[in-house]
Structures are given as C-alpha cells and as structure tokens.
Amino acid sequence: MKKRALITGATAGIGKAFARALARRGWNLVIISRDTARMDALASELRQQHNVYIDVVTADLTTSTGLALATAAVRDSDRPVDLLINNAGASLALLFGDTPIADEDWHLDLLVRAPMHLMDAALKTMSARENRNDKGAIVNVASVAAFALSGTYSAHKAWLVNLSQWAHFRYKNKGIHVMALCPGFVRTEFHQRSNLDISDIDDWMWLDADRLVAGALQDLDHKKAISIPSLRYKFLVFMTRIMPAFIVAALAKRGR
Numbered sequence: 001m002k003k004r005a006l007i008t009g010a011t012a013g014i015g016k017a018f019a020r021a022l023a024r025r026g027w028n029l030v031i032i033s034r035d036t037a038r039m040d041a042l043a044s045e046l047r048q049q050h051n052v053y054i055d056v057v058t059a060d061l062t063t064s065t066g067l068a069l070a071t072a073a074v075r076d077s078d079r080p081v082d083l084l085i086n087n088a089g090a091s092l093a094l095l096f097g098d099t100p101i102a103d104e105d106w107h108l109d110l111l112v113r114a115p116m117h118l119m120d121a122a123l124k125t126m127s128a129r130e131n132r133n134d135k136g137a138i139v140n141v142a143s144v145a146a147f148a149l150s151g152t153y154s155a156h157k158a159w160l161v162n163l164s165q166w167a168h169f170r171y172k173n174k175g176i177h178v179m180a181l182c183p184g185f186v187r188t189e190f191h192q193r194s195n196l197d198i199s200d201i202d203d204w205m206w207l208d209a210d211r212l213v214a215g216a217l218q219d220l221d222h223k224k225a226i227s228i229p230s231l232r233y234k235f236l237v238f239m240t241r242i243m244p245a246f247i248v249a250a251l252a253k254r255g256r
C-alpha cells in the first residue's frame with residue numbers, strides 16, 4: 001500500500017519541494033495551506049506525473065478553525081498519515097520589541113502553536129497503531145536560526161528543535177521517528193513575503209530547496225534526530241555551539 005504524507009505549507013518553497021520529492025517516490029499526499037488555487041494546480045500536476053492521490057485542505061493554521069481542520073486530517077483513520085511535515089512558516093519584518101504584539105501572537109501561533117497541535121495529534125494517532133515497528137514519522141522544519149540569537153523567530157525555532165530532539169529519543173523505540181530539519185538560507189518566497197532585506201546575504205549562503213529536501217529525506221531514511229543540510233551550515237552550527245554568545249548574537253544580525 002502507498003504511504004501518505006501530510007505537508008503544511010506545500011504551495012511554495014520547501015513544502016512544495018517536499019511534495020514533489022515524495023510524489024516522485026510514489027507517496028500519496030495531503031497538502032495544507034491557505035491558497036486553494038495554488039494547491040489545486042500542484043495537486044493536478046503531481047497526480048498526472050506520478051499517479052498518486054492528493055488531498056487538498058485549505059486552512060489558515062493561525063486560526064482555530066484552520067488548525068482543527070489540519071488536526072482532523074492528521075487523525076483521519078480512513079486515510080492514515082505516515083509522515084507529518086510541519087513546514088508552514090513565515091517571519092515578521094521587524095525584530096521583537098519593534099513589532100506590534102498582535103503580530104507576535106500570529107507568529108507564535110504559526111511557528112509554535114500549529115506544529116505543537118499537529119505533532120500532538122500525530123504522536124497520539126501513530127502510537128495507537130498496533131503491530132507496527134514503523135508507526136510513522138514527523139519532520140519539523142525549524143532553521144539554523146534555532147542555534148542563533150535573533151528575536152522570536154530564532155526562539156520559536158529553538159523551541160521546535162528542542163521538542164523534536166526530546167520526542168526523537170522518547171519515541172524512537174516506540175516505532176515513531178521524529179526529526180528536526182534545520183535549513184540555512186533557502187531560495188523560496190519566504191524573505192520576499194516577510195519583507196526581509198536579503199541584499200547582504202552572500203551567494204555561498206543560499207541553498208536550493210530541491211537539494212535540501214533530497215538531503216533531508218536521506219537523513220529521514222537514516223533516522224537522524226536533526227538534519228542540517230550542507231557542510232557549510234553544519235560547520236556554522238558547530239561554531240555557534242563553541243563561540244561566546246555575544247559573537248553568535250552579532251553574527252545573527254544578518255537575517256532570518
């Protein structure tokens with residue numbers, strides 16, 4: 001039987017690259033975002049190319065109704081989800097302290113509350129599956145910003161990495177694999193949508209979404225706890241672990 005993955009934020013960037021890569025592997029998909037037209041276009045392209053089933057769920061994950069719809073899709077026992085990819089995300093243009101607190105609430109809901117609810121639903125649903133060593137997997141798309149010091153974006157991603165690592169060790173012998181994916185700068189719609197200035201980001205710092213996803217799926221196959229795509233970012237993350245905090249904070253000024 002074909003496996004099914006649920007991907008939040010599949011209309012663009014990293015989520016769309018996951019949708020393409022998994023459909024190529026023959027996975028059925030549930031894709032979730034706010035933009036039905038873009039999801040329908042992607043779904044018909046992937047159905048045609050790879051002969052897979054794709055369910056489209058229109059949901060704003062920062063609303064209670066949208067989150068309930070997404071959670072119901074994770075719990076659906078008629079169409080069981082084998083892989084949850086908590087990917088939907090965005091940033092605020094300004095840093096904490098300069099941003100209206102209502103925007104910070106929205107940001108928190110998208111980057112923390114939504115993945116927490118979906119992960120909770122997935123862990124409970126997957127745990128209840130009987131007689132399976134491989135009950136399911138969860139990929140939480142965080143960021144290398146989790147290892148930096150850069151306002152609420154990096155704090156929310158650090159929260160996600162911390163929870164993912166804990167869940168990785170708690171659930172690894174119960175047949176559920178949890179992995180945090182920590183990309184560096186990736187060419188997607190992310191920076192433009194959030195009005196972030198990326199003019200001073202050097203070329204060598206940019207990653208390609210399709211290559212990043214290919215590496216992430218390899219790390220998932222190898223049951224890693226944390227996936228940091230590319231040697232350059234592995235090295236940078238290592239440096240953040242040994243450098244004094246004031247240097248890490250100064251380096252992180254260059255963006256999210």
Ligand SMILES: NC(=O)c1ccc[n+]([C@@H]2O[C@H](COP(=O)([O-])OP(=O)(O)OC[C@H]3O[C@@H](n4cnc5c(N)ncnc54)[C@H](OP(=O)(O)O)[C@@H]3O)[C@@H](O)[C@H]2O)c1
Pocket residue numbers: 008009010011012013014015032033034035038059060061062087088089090110141142143144182183184185186187188189190191193256
């Ligand atoms: N790009 C980078 O440099 C980078 C680096 C590290 C980590 N990340 C992380 O990677 C993840 C994906 O980012 P990306 O770069 O692929 O960004 P992107 O190209 O802007 O795509 C973001 C996706 O999230 C969805 N989304 C945003 N708000 C949503 C909401 N309220 N409800 C439902 N879906 C929502 C968008 O769909 P709709 O607009 O259609 O709803 C879109 O599909 C994020 O978690 C981001 O923090 C990105």
